Structure formats: structure tokens, C-alpha cells
Amino acid sequence: MDHHHCCCLASAAIKAAAPVLVGGRELPPRAVGVIALLAPALLAALVITETFGEDQHLVLDERAIGVAVAAIALALRAPVLVAVALAAVATALVRALI
Secondary structure, eight states: OHHHHHHHHHHHHHHHHHHHHTTTTTOOOOHHHEEEEEEEEHHHHHHHHHHHTTTEOOOHHHHHHHHHHHHHHTTTTOOOHHHHHHHHHHHHHHHHHH
């Protein structure tokens, strides 16, 4: 089973388990905070494994430049669409130069 399926199964398990475990009760604020962080954490894990992982090995290539450019753009409060576009352009430029 590849990591796409694992992330999908983990997400589905979390969504399915919540109503069963909670049973209509309200969750404590601390639990709500933790749950709110699960989706971004799963997305970050997927981005990292897709960007830097290949055949069970760490790979640093032009995709790393694109992710770095997007991270800088987002840190500077650029809109997500602009960050994605900048990442694509940076990756394409590095591929063209190498």
C-alpha cells in the first residue's frame, strides 16, 4: 500500500471515528484544537513525501526549490495561488537550467 492510500485511509478513519467516539457530546476545547491540526499535518506529510521521497529514498531536486519558493511566498503573506504559481515557475526554470 503506498502513502496515498495510507493518507486517505487515515483521513477516513479519523472522520469515521469522531461521531462514534463522541456520540453527540461536545469535545473539550483542547481536543478540538488537536483535531483541527490533523488535516494540515496529513497534507504536509503528503507534500513532503511527494516532493522529497522516491523509492524509499530522500531526493533533493528541482521540486525542493519550488517548495522553498512557495514557503517563502506564503511566509511573506502572498495568496496561495500566487505561491503555487511562483513554485511552478521556479521549478520550471531550474529544470530548464539543469
